[in-house]
Amino acid sequence: MSLREVADGVHAYVQADGGWCVNNAGVVHDGGAALLVDTAATESRALALRDAVRRLTPTPPGVVVNTHHHGDHTLGNAVFAPPATVVAHTTTRHDMAARGTALRQVWPGVDWGGQPLVLPELTFTDRLTIHIGRTEVRLWHPGPAHTTGDVVAWLPAQRVLFTGDVVMPGHTPFVLMGSVHGSLHAVAALAALEPAVVVGGHGPVAGPEALHATTAYLRWLDDLAGRGLAAGLTPLEAALETDLGDHAGWGEPERLVANLHRAYAERTGAPPGTYLPSAPVFTEMERWLGGPLPCSA
Ligand SMILES: [Zn+2]
Numbered sequence: 001m002s003l004r005e006v007a008d009g010v011h012a013y014v015q016a017d018g019g020w021c022v023n024n025a026g027v028v029h030d031g032g033a034a035l036l037v038d039t040a041a042t043e044s045r046a047l048a049l050r051d052a053v054r055r056l057t058p059t060p061p062g063v064v065v066n067t068h069h070h071g072d073h074t075l076g077n078a079v080f081a082p083p084a085t086v087v088a089h090t091t092t093r094h095d096m097a098a099r100g101t102a103l104r105q106v107w108p109g110v111d112w113g114g115q116p117l118v119l120p121e122l123t124f125t126d127r128l129t130i131h132i133g134r135t136e137v138r139l140w141h142p143g144p145a146h147t148t149g150d151v152v153a154w155l156p157a158q159r160v161l162f163t164g165d166v167v168m169p170g171h172t173p174f175v176l177m178g179s180v181h182g183s184l185h186a187v188a189a190l191a192a193l194e195p196a197v198v199v200g201g202h203g204p205v206a207g208p209e210a211l212h213a214t215t216a217y218l219r220w221l222d223d224l225a226g227r228g229l230a231a232g233l234t235p236l237e238a239a240l241e242t243d244l245g246d247h248a249g250w251g252e253p254e255r256l257v258a259n260l261h262r263a264y265a266e267r268t269g270a271p272p273g274t275y276l277p278s279a280p281v282f283t284e285m286e287r288w289l290g291g292p293l294p295c296s297a
Pocket of ligand 1: 068070146165201
């Protein structure tokens with residue numbers, strides 16, 4: 001992992017290789033008060049993150065923001081809370097409570113650690129601003145995108161944007177639990193902020209080009225879904241016979257299968273975030289890949 005200062009008192013904590021369950025975090029501090037954007041999947045990774053934060057500031061983070069409910073971003077909450085207050089979208093708290101530690105069952109071979117699930121204590125639905133010293137951290141729900149409870153953290157003075165998994169530079173978007181059109185809307189709104197630095201939920205620190213690349217993928221996906229539906233293909237069949245083109249170099253290309261399930265659902269009238277059972281879709285992604293989904297958490 002690497003800790004990179006992207007603005008004064010603002011760090012991106014980037015974990016390689018950024019694949020399944022290997023997420024990024026962010027740290028905002030003024031030498032005293034500190035805020036953390038997301039935690040990590042396993043106890044050992046969360047403890048390593050805590051050590052990295054300690055090297056920046058002796059005061060433990062008072063606030064942990066969960067950008068969405070997925071376990072790689074939230075299962076490390078217990079390492080920080082208490083004393084931290086965990087903040088998230090209202091839907092994220094609901095989804096965490098409903099699904100618990102389900103991620104651990106998807107990859108039972110990972111050493112997850114034994115930390116308990118800690119739910120967000122402070123929730124909101126639209127916007128919430130937190131001040132860390134002189135730094136303003138604007139939390140904002142850009143609508144359903146990667147999930148239905150996504151929150152981004154925007155630092156207007158520093159022009160730094162923490163996107164959670166709405167944007168994952170160098171990695172394939174994943175909208176199975178969110179929305180294709182919602183993601184397009186959200187990413188356009190994020191681009192309108194004109195960020196200088198984009199820290200995605202996975203992948204290396206990037207700039208606004210990561211937003212444009214995400215938009216291009218989502219448009220390509222939606223078009224592919226339209227052609228697949230017209231040809232009577234299932235999402236898996238459409239994915240198997242598709243050339244990934246410009247997106248072939250991105251991590252986790254198998255997410256195309258899952259993304260097509262969401263795109264098909266939306267094209268046939270399903271509202272954003274309508275529940276789609278994930279277990280059969282994960283099985284189909286493994287068929288596309290020709291083996292188990294790799295997780296190096
Ligand atoms: Zn996620």
